[in-house]
Amino acid sequence: MTRITAQRKPRGGKGDWIADRVLRALIRLALRLPLRTRLRLMGWTVARVIAPLAGYRARAMENLAHVWPDMPEPERRRIADAVADNAGRTMIENYDVPGLLARMQDAPITGAGLPEIEAARAEGRPVLFVTGHFGNFEAPRAALVARGWRIGGLYRPMANPFFNSHYAANMHALSDPVFEQGRRGTMGLLRHIRDGGMGVLLFDVYDSAGVTLDFMGQPAPTLTSAAEIAVKTGALFVPFFGIRQADGLSFEVVFEAPVPHGPPVEMMAEVTRRLEARIAAHPGQWFWIHRRWKPKRQRKRAARAAAERG
Template identity: 70%
Template sequence: MAEPTDEDGALPTGSWGDWATDRALRTAISACLALPLGARLRLMDALVSKVVAPLAGYRRRAMENLAHVWPDMSEPERRRLADRVAGNAGRTMIENYDVLGLRDRMAEAEVTGEGLPAMEAARAEGRPILFVTGHYGNFEAPRAALVARGWQIGGLYRPMSNAYFNAHYAENMHRLSGPVFEQGRRGTMGLLRHIRGGGMGVLLFDLYSGKGEPIDFMGRPAPTLTSAAEIALKADALMVPFFGVRLPDGQSFRAEFDAPIPHGEPVEMMKAATRALEQRVEADPAQWFWIHRRWKPERQARRQRKRAAERMGP
């Protein structure tokens, strides 16, 4: 297999530690992918929930987020839920390293929701569609379900800090369907051009951004970018929330497509998208990635104090 390169064709650069970490991860991923599906998922579930999450601080972060949202939840319950969250993240990671396998599995999956008629009509008319989702269940599963049915859907991905790992991670993201753009101004503009041309794309909106609007998520203000709504407005695209809901067997999914969000003020559109995600989290909190720093309440408090001081002046 050829050495992965970045989008300009150059070899990735990084420290020796990055290189060694990447090689270890490649070996672990290859070993997992050699296993039957059920064994592969169980192994990654156990590895991430019992080893990686405690060592990397993901379990602690998930428990802190749960306490922030549900302060009355007991510590043992938060720990159990945090372990289930990490297990789902482990399963999702290895599933998304076999995107063609995921596509084939999703070919027979249940596809449901109020948004389906509007999606089919837009596809027939050549009207753009922007799908929005969060880190819930497996966020690639609905895209894989549509690709298996002949749809072509691009999107944005968040680059990894390890350049060696990111090189083959990005290559893997392109394998399902394209075009796929790296998150950032350049990638966002590329996605907008693709959508404006009548294409379809996916954008995840549930990560913290200091430039975002403070939209309540799970009852707490969570700075949220309005990029998705702005792209939908500029391209006159349907904005459809979708979710890959993991089923009780731990390895199959239901792809849910909500009714399109009406065009309007970008903040109001993102509030609607956030509420769609909230409904899934409330139904099964273990499927959302509580390991992300979604709220950063201390940073928000510092910024509020700074803004207040600036308004008061010298």
């Protein structure tokens, strides 16, 4: 029997071009406004317009129900709107690299890991920072770059190639070297770290190639590549977080104690626990819009695996 496969719509077509032009115009408009007005505008636009229309609010509420089934719907909606507001603010902050660096130059930096990363820098030892899509995840990197540090990273390219061109350029503007996710990019980051450099990796996205770890009480496939790079290079493995403050404008930057080297799965379980603690304290600052768990897909995979074993 012939299988009919639905063809995916090719990327880079007219629709992607139009969407990118609209977004570019919105970014240019917002960057002309004073900072506080800009952040309020982008937060409100994403939370009240884009998130409901694009289904992001519904997805966030669905994820919240998956993790906290007893949470009342009004509370889930409140958190989902806070998530979208933070996403809008984060996007426009990261498109103003000089402004973000200026703001973060005097931002408070705390945490048990700070003395260790300062010692590593003085001695030329590598450091691999790890974090999630929480608060503004670029704020800690900006705080160090503004103080003269050089910190690379690995980024996941956007599906829209027109948007990705300026998104990637913006990533490079904050601090090089920045590598695109994939085998070549991972090898580039590995070489940079091995040579005594510093880099950042985000780990909290669904990846079917990952090992299943509990995240917020639910199984979630998680890549162990960050821990593996740290072990291979001897790098300090340091979780960090940029926590947005109540004014919606400022941040507290926390560099936590390094995670000791060991089996990569155990290392990733520990950084997952660190992220969970931050989410529990500030649930509106994590990106609940992500399809982090995909429970239906996981159940199908488990059923296939059970059938193959049987």
